[in-house]
Amino acid sequence: MNIGNCYHCGQPIPAGVELRTRIDGQPRPMCCGGCQAVSQAIVDNGLGDYYRTRDSLPDAPREAMPAIVEGLQLYDHADFQKSFVRVLSDEAGQGEREASLILEGITCSACIWLNEQHLSRLAGVTSVEINYATRRARVRWDERRIRLSGILAAIAAIGYRAYPYDPAKSEEMARQERRRALWRVFVAGFGMMQVMMYAVPVYLAGEGEMTPAVEQLMRWASLTLTLPVVLYSAAPFFGSAWRDLRLRRAGMDVPVALGIGAAFLASVWATLTASGEVYFDSVTMFVFFLLSGRFLEMTARQRAVSTTEALARLMPAVATRLPGYPAQSGQEQVLVADLRPGEVVLVRAGETIPADGQVLDGESSVNESLLTGESAPVDKRPGSAVTGGAVNIGSPLLVEVQQVGDATRLSAIVRLMERAATEKPRLVEMADRIAGHFIIALLLLAAAVALAWWFIDPRQALWITVSVLVVTCPCALSLATPVALTVASGAMARAGLLVTRSHAVETLARASHFVFDKTGTLTTGEMRVLEVLPLAGLSADDCLELAAALEQSSEHPLGRALREAAAGRPLPAVEGSGNEPGCGVTAVSGGRRLRLGRPDYVRSLHGRATPVAAEVVLASSDTVIALGDEAGWIALFRLGDDVRPEAAALLADLRAAGRRVVLLTGDCPPVARRVAQGLAIDEVVADASPQAKHDHVRRLQAAGAVVAMVGDGVNDAPVLAQAQVSVAMGGGSQLARTQADLVLLSENLEHLRRGIRVSRRALRVIRQNLWWSFAYNFVVLPLAVAGFITPWMAGIGMSGSSLLVVANSLRLQKAAGS
Secondary structure, eight states: OOOOBOTTTOOBOOTTOOEEEEETTEEEEESSHHHHHHHHHHHHTTOTHHHHHOOSOOSSOOTTHHHHHHHGGGGGOHHHHTTTEEESSOBTTBSEEEEEEEEEOOOSHHHHHHHHHHHHTSTTEEEEEEETTTTEEEEEEETTTOOHHHHHHHHHHTTOEEEEOOHHHHHHHHHHHHHHHHHHHHHHHHHHHHHHHHHHHHHHOOTTSSOHHHHHHHHHHHHHHHHHIIIIITHHHHHHHHHHHHTTOOOTHHHHHHHHHHHHHHHHHHHHHTOSOOOHHHHHHHHHHHHHHHHHHHHHHHHHHHHHHHHHTOSOSEEEEOTTTTTOOOOEEEEGGGOOTTOEEEEOTTOBOOSEEEEEEOOEEEEOHHHHSOOSOEEEOTTOEEOTTOEEOSSOEEEEEEEOGGGSHHHHHHHHHHHHHHSOOHHHHHHHHHHHHHHHHHHHHHHHHHHHHHHHOHHHHHHHHHHHHHHTOTHHHHHHHHHHHHHHHHHHHHTTEEEOSTTHHHHHHHOSEEEEOIIIIIBOOOOEEEEEEEOSSOOHHHHHHHHHHHTTTOOSHHHHHHHHHTTTSOOOOOEEEEEETTTEEEEEETTEEEEEEOHHHHHHHHOOOOOGGGHHHHTSSSEEEEEEETTEEEEEEEEEOOBOTTHHHHHHHHHHTTOEEEEEOSSOHHHHHHHHHHHTOOEEEOSOOHHHHHHHHHHHHHTTOOEEEEEOSGGGHHHHHHSSEEEEETTSOHHHHHHOSEEETTOOHHHHHHHHHHHHHHHHHHHHHHHHHHHHHHHHHHHHHTTOSOHHHHHHHHHHHHHHHHHHHHGGGGGGGO
């Protein structure tokens, strides 16, 4: 026998159980010791607002809490943490760490608030971000102050479960959300059709053609069919409105809930008293159209999120390792998490490459479409770099592992996409603020309309007020921006342009100046050593080996070119290496202080004039770097690369759209001019240091420009951070990718051109949506106030405006391919 429901989980309370927790000054009944402990933990931590703001109950009872807490100790094991914990800083095995978790039990935004507040108050937890769309949590903590098991126990203490992130679990939760939403739409749609069957004859019947008894029977039938629509399908509107009112704010669901509730209660009263008008058909129709619009919006949002989920699923669980390679050919199956750099793996045709690495043996082609947006297979041969997550579609490859786990390119991509998903764009915040003010004005107006019509014609006051509330609800206004940005981000990601910041789509569309770095951006960055000019008696090979030794740890294309030119040769030992961004590198070798980089940077070490023999090399239109020590010049290196074939089309597109194009490079003026002339770029700034690049962009911004910076190197990081929107090449330095708002994964400028077009279309769609939303409200408002719009017309109008906004935004899905 039950004596009520648990205040915490909503489950029935068994007979004989008399547990209480004091919440908001009242003793609340609990079904078990677990719920009592959880609710007490919430109250003791000052988080009682959770009970005031939640709009739905948790999914499951909490009886098993002690067993859960006991099992959490396993999560502290280093081997167990390999797949979902990233070490951010490590001091003797300690330091800051970050875990990717998935939360079970999240049912509304109040759950997000509760978990973030609760975890952020734990000593040692430095950061908590929870994505409502994916239920994913990123938690950072100081391992010296708190262990992961302690964090998971704290989550369990307030009634939720946290697991290592699992794409399958995340997909299952999204599927359940869609199923619940679909059921609500189905119930509303079924109820609407049945209610209309009874409403239409009443509308069509002439005076005296339908007896009062028959009409009353149809009202009762309509009431019965409308009940599940109001109590089940419309429940989220009432819950959300109640939460907003408790928080003393005007949410979008407040006028919706008022409209539905007022129309329904008035119809119930009319049915009970057999007098007045009923609006059951309007209520069901309104709920159905509104739920349909939100279901489409949720589908679009999950489809955009699915790109992230698909990336997370790319990495295989196991790999084939060759432990004795090359002496032995024995194979063994190992977990991908156990792979280490330097090991060799066999990737058969059809298998997914388990880590970033380099092909040692075999020739094949791989599919990198999900990683780069490039649909055509990419040929691989010995020496080629391969990316974890790509699929080998040709013949077997032997791959030397270079990066594993969180250090892989795929993991970095997923982290950047998650960062974008947890941020709210400025446009969305602005639309929300406008909608909030609009709702307050709407509620005041509805009250005034009700009062006015009460004096003019009391019989019409209710339905006109309901019509005003429903027809002017700013749902379309609130949907106008987020749906368009979500769809555009997904379309750009599928085309190989990854959005890592929420404002990127909007700012890219508004950019007035596009500033490009040269090497690795407008050019391929695949530099080749064209000439070595010795200047101090060493052979060309000796100079090359010395330069390659200084560039051993460099990510710069010039450094890679020198290393490749000296590949297979023994390099001299160097120590005390240092890097001066935009200038070059320095180190000590054989007791000499060496510098390699820009000629003026090297000259500042020894102060000697340039030899006459070097003038011809320095005057060339190729990139020239120098090597020297404190005694003088040692050698000059002339290097060159090719302009990307798709660069001209991109720049022509930008110029045609009225955008200014600027070449901003650290290369010498002759090299910069050669590239600029080939691409018809008028504005060139050459020989620019990182600080000079940064200052130039600031000057443009001071003159009113909205700057989009495209770069790839470490020395581009400051200017990428300064620009309003930044684009990093996918193969560029990790620092540049981290700083950028967008990452061009494919390194194909054609995909950037498509992305810019998508961003412009997205901005046009947002403007169209906003104009439509405002125009709709300003047109229908006077009509509703004057009594020309009935509640059922209002329901169709409001839902139709929301559906139009969503449908207009979904057109962007195909924009990236056009």
